Amino acid sequence: MSKNSDFSNNSKADDFLQLVTFKIGNEKFGIDILKVKEIIRMVDITKVPKSPYFVDGVINLRGKVIPIINIRVRFEMKRVKSDSNTRIIVFELGSKIIGFIVDEVNEVLRIPNSSIEKPPELITDIDTKYISSLAIWNNQMIILLDLNKILTISEQ
C-alpha cells in the first residue's frame, strides 16, 4: 500500500478524489468511490437475448436483477475466462444500478485534483471517447472512465 494520504490542515475534501482502482488487461482504471455501491465476486450471469453486445447478461443481487457489462468487450479487447481475482463492481448512475466485470480490484486511492488531467489523444488502445480524464499518481497512470459514454447504446 502506498502512502497516499496528505493530512495537512490546508487541504479540503474538495481537493481530493477518492478512487477505487481496478485493472482490466494491462491498464489501470479508477472510479469515483461515491458511485460504487458494492464489489462482489464473480457469479453466474444469465444471458439476456437481443441485448447490446457488451451486456453479458443479468445477475441476482439480493433479490434485485441487475445488468452486467463486460468492459473488455466494450473496448473491443479479447474475452478472458474469469479467475479468482475477477470481480464485479456494482455502481449507481442516476437511477440505474449496473455492474461491470473487472480482472482485479486494487486499492482505494485518495488523489488530489491537481493530479488529474485531460487525456492526450491516442494514448492507449482504448477509444478515448470512453475516457473522461487521467490521473498520474506514484508513477502510475490511472484512467478515469466516462461511465455514461460506456453505457450509451448508440444507434447503429
Added chain:
Amino acid sequence: MPEFDAEMLEIMESFFVETEELLDNLGQDLTRLDRGDSDPDLLNGIFRSVHTIKGTSSFLGFGKMCELAHGSEDLFNRIRKAELQVTPERMDVIFDVYDLFRSLLKKIRTEGNDEIDLTDILAKLQAVNQHESSKITSDEIGKQIDKKTNDVTLKKTSPPNSNKPIEPADTTVRVDVKRLDSLMNLVGELVLSRNRLFQYIHQPPNQIDTNFIKNLKESSDQINLITSEIQMAVMNARMVAIEKLFNKIPRLIRDLSKNLGKNINLQISGEETELDKTIIEELNDPLIHIIRNAVDHGIETSKERETIGKDPKGTVKIKAEYNGNQIIITIEDDGRGLDVEYLKKKAVEKELITESQAEQMPQRDVLNLIFQPGLSTADTLTNISGRGVGMDVVKTNISKLKGIIDIESEAGQGTKIILKLPLTLAIIQTLLAKIGSEIFSIPLDSVVEVIRISSYEIETVNGNEVVLIRESVLPLLRISDIFDIEEKSQKSSWIYVVVIGLAEKRIGLIVDFLLGQNEIVIKSLGDYLGKVPGIAGSTILGDGRVVMILDVSDIMKLSKEKLTQVKIRNKSKWYQEIPFEV
C-alpha cells in the same frame, strides 16, 4: 387541475370520490327506475342522492351543479310522493340530467369550474315536472327547444351516451375492512413465524441434530404457507367486482336499442365475480365495443326476427365466471350471427386473403378475420359502430391484458364472444422449459397445451416447420430462430412442443425439456436494458438463478417475420393453401 391549496385539494379529492360513487349508484338506480321498479326505497334513494349532490356542490361553490340538482330534486320528490308518474318522456329527461351531472363533474375535474349552460335542461325539467294535463305547455317549450338546433349543450346530451369518452380513471380502490383485518391477522402470524425462525437460527442448540432440522423445516413451511396466504390477501384487496363494469350495460343497451330501433332482452350473470382493478379499467372499452356490435350488427330488427320465426325481442347474455386461475367473460347474442361467406368475400375484396385461400379456410380462421384492421361487415358506417377499426382494437386491448379471445358463431343463430383473462398481472404461474443451455419461463396463461410429437410429424414447407394437430395447422418455432441460443442436437425422436396462444393466434414452441410449473414474481430488467424484444421480464428461481420470462406477444410478432404462406398436404392427400397469419 387549477391551483388549489393543499387542504382544498384534499377536500376536492373527497368530493370527487364521493360524488363519483353517488353518481354510480344513481346511474344504477335510474336504470332500475326506467325498467319499472317502483320500490319506495329506490325512489327515496334517488332523491337522497340528488339532494346530497345539491348540498356538497353548493358547499364547494359549484353553482351550476347545485342548480341542476335543485331543479331535478323537485321532480324526484314528486315522483317518490306519487304525485307524478314515471313516463318514458320523463325518464329521457332524467337520463339527460344524469349525463349532465357526469359532464359537470368531469369539467370540474379537468377545468376547475362547472360552467355549462343549463337553460335547455332546466326548461325540459320544468316541462316534465308538470301534470299530464298541462301537456300543452310542455309541447310549446319543446318546440322552442327544437328551434335551437345549434345549441351545443343539446348536442352534448343527445347522442347515445355510450359515445362519451371515459371519465379520468379513479386511482383508488374501496377495500372491505374484513379483507384488511384478514391481512392484519396474516401479518401477525408471519411475525410469529419469523420470530420462531430467527430464534432457531441465532440461538441454535449446541448440537445440530435432526430435531433442530425438523424445527427449521416446520418454520420454513409455516412461512411458506403464510406468505402464500398474504399474497392471496393482497391480491384480494385489489379486486373489484365486475359488477362495476356490468352496471353500465343496462343503460348502454337502453340507449343503443332506442337509437337503433331494436328490442333487446338483456341477461347479466356473474356480476359478483371479482377482478383486479387495473383489468376492469382496461376491459371497459373492449366490452362496450363488443356489446355495440352485438346490438348493432348482431340482433336483427323486431320485424326481421318475426319474419324468420324468432322472438321479436333479441337476447343479449353477458356472463362472467371463474375457471381456475382465469376469468371467463362471454357475450352472447341470438342475432344473425357472422356470415362466413360474406366475411370471406369482404376479406378478398380488401385483399387480406386471396380467393383460393378463402375457399379452403376453416371456419374458425374465417371468424378470426374480423380481428383484422379494416374489415368491417357493415356496409354503412353507423354512428355507433362499423368503422372497421373496432375489433382489432379489442384484440389489442385483450392481448395487453395477456388474455385470449375466441369467437363462435352460427349464421342465423347468433354469435358468442369469449374472453379469457388471467386474474393478476404481477405474480404469475409459469411453465419452466429448458431450451438448449438456457432455461426460460413461459407464462401459463398463454399456454394452450403441451404436446409431444415425433420428429416425423414435422413438415417443413418453404423453410418453415409446421405440424398438423387435430386438423389445424400449427406453425412451429425454435427459440434459436429468434434468439441466439445454441440448440442441443435432437437425439430423441420425441419433441416437446409448448403451444402458446395470444388472442386468437397459436404457435408451437419447441423445447428440450419441461422442468415443471412454478409461481413467480415478474421482475423488470431494469431501466438500463429497458424492454428487450421477446422478453417480458426476469425472475429469480428458488436456487437464486435468474431466468428470462418469454413475452408471448413479442414472440408471435418476431416469428411472423419467419413465417409465410404455407402449402401442406392434408390427410386426404390434396393440397391446401392456408394463409399464415400469426
